[in-house]
Amino acid sequence: MDYLPIFLDLKYKNILVIGAGDVAFNKIKLLLSTHAVINIISKNLCSEIKSLLSQKKVFWISQKFKTSYLKNVFLVIAATNNTELNKKIFKKCSEFKILVNVVDDQSKCSFIFPSIINRSPILIAISSCGTAPVLLRLLRQKIEAMFPKRFGNVAKIAGQFRSIIKKRFSNLLERKRFWEKLFNSVFVQNIINGKEKEAICNLEKMIDKPDALIGEIILVGAGPGNSDLLTLRALQVMQEADVVLYDNLISQDILNLIRRDAKCIYVGKRAGIKSITQEKIIKLLIFLAKQGKKVVRLKGGDSFIFGRGGEELEAAKNANINIQVIPGITAGIGASAYSGIPLTHRNYAEGVVFITGYKCMKNIKNNWPILSDSSYTLVIYMARLQALEISKQLILHGRLKSTPIAIISQGTTINQEVIIGRLDEIDKIFKLIVSPSLLIIGNVVALHKKLEWFKDFSNTQNIKNISSII
Incomplete structure (x- = not known):
């Protein structure tokens, strides 16, 4: 800076x-x-x-x-x-x-x-540090359009009631909840529409009859790694959180978007590595929410795709705690898209199956014939530990040894690496790539050469063919 x-x-x-x-x-x-x-x-x-x-x-x-x-x-x-x-x-x-x-x-x-957007007492100042004034002017136009001329009056009227609110709500968290509820109510729109008397009337009613301080747990999918793929709603919730419990796969770029005074607690888990148990995470979520806090459970990808989000929300509902779910782009979709591999294609695959390779052998032993159907693309999360056995079983049940596969590590980020090979080369490939990684098996992988695009945006992306390495 x-x-x-x-x-x-x-x-x-x-x-x-x-x-x-x-x-x-x-x-x-x-x-x-x-x-x-x-x-x-x-x-x-x-x-x-x-x-x-x-x-x-x-x-x-x-x-x-x-x-x-x-x-x-x-x-x-x-x-x-x-x-x-x-x-x-x-x-x-x-x-x-x-x-x-x-x-x-x-x-x-x-x-x-700086370039100034004046909605006094709200001031927004932006600068390109002298490098791109035309770009700055275009950015200012976009920001100007987001804030109506009367938007500053929202802050003015709220400021007039600050001391009253402080006396009415001695608890800092209660005050924060009050202001959040007020600014998400019709109060703001009334002021923007010039109905300030109605807005003040709404504010006074909320002061007289406030809701009790209620905590909640919000499950947020942070996407596959690239902070640009975070949803707008996820960003909004992260900016409102009192506490954030985040996993190992959450990038620093995404963590930097969390509200600065929120407490961040690392509860990361990785396959094969000793870490905090799921039971302890659930107990901590419930404990924090019962204190009246807005608790965000931040997970990589999508929380309902091998993220155990359903278990955490079940426990929250059993404890009578309010819940929300903010979906994220799951790694299987994000990494495949950034690798130029469409998971379905009229000429290559009729459908796609998502499975987890971690502790999967017992759970899917009766489904190998389905998974071995070449008309389906197979996307396997956490495949490294069982890669060789997965390959053997698929070939045993009918997948061709020459079936194209892609192993993608650090998908959607500037460090993304893609190695292309055959199903019977799977063990050799995993020795060349770092975690976290995703395995895609199916004929659609053959399209990656034609459809790859991310390398044009990221000079560090690495796409290799296993035959050129071994």
Whole structure:
């Protein structure tokens, strides 16, 4: 991060502006909205600044810059065409530790002006750090469209009731729940529609008859790894959570999207590695929810696809705890799509079967004939530990040894690696790839060469054919 975004209180502080042309006027207009004291140094004044001077909104203190004018100044704007003068101003301000901005010369700025969306008291400031102003303008247009002009009044009215709410709800968590409920109610829409009296009436009713503090457990699928594939609803819930229990497969990019003051608890589990038991995870979920907390259970992929999410929600319902489910993109769908392998295709596969390879041999012993049907694509999660036995059983029950397979590790991420081979080479391939990995078996794998696309977006992606390695 090249610049720290901060909001400065300039009220009644002395601001020095050197230059009084159109560029200076635009900066002065912005500064006046903060109730700063604007002092101007310039030989000539543009008509707009002359008008401000006549209204006594600004002060014209000199025609020529002197170092002595920097005394008791909080911030300086240099908006002149004189390169040497701008250089001198920057140097002196740097010596005196005064914030300075030389307009259109980023190398001589100790701060830069962001692009501002003003819904006062809500302010949204965005910046490209001077690298892409046109892109920034397009982004600002999108953000502007998201927030109606009256949106700031929501914050104004809420602010007027803060002290009342604080007295009414002594518990911090109760206050948080109240505000969340209020801002998700008709209160906001009434203000946006100009019905402020109705909005205040709704607010007062909610203060008089608040709901009891009730915890809940929200099951969230975080997708296959790439943070871009997180759903909008998942992001919203992660921003509202009091506590997040997350698994081993959750990337740091996704963890960074969790609300900063939420407590994050690692409860990761991996096949073959000793870790916290499922029973302990369930007990912890229920314990936290009964404290009135909004508890997010964050799992890789989709929670209902080999994620044991159903077990956790069953326990929650048995304990009379409210639940929600936010689905995620399961690894089988995400990794195959990012590898250019369609799981079904009119000419290659009539359907797709998802199974887990972990402890699967006993559970599916009677289903090998179905799994060995070449008209179906087989997607196997956690296949590494039983890979060789799976291959043997499929071949024994009718799958051809030459059936194409793909093993995908770290799917959908910039570190994605895909190795293509044959069913009878499965053991050799797994020795070349890291976990977590996904196994796809079926004729659709033959399409990957034609349909692969992610390598064009990620130079680090690695697609190999086993025959070129062994």
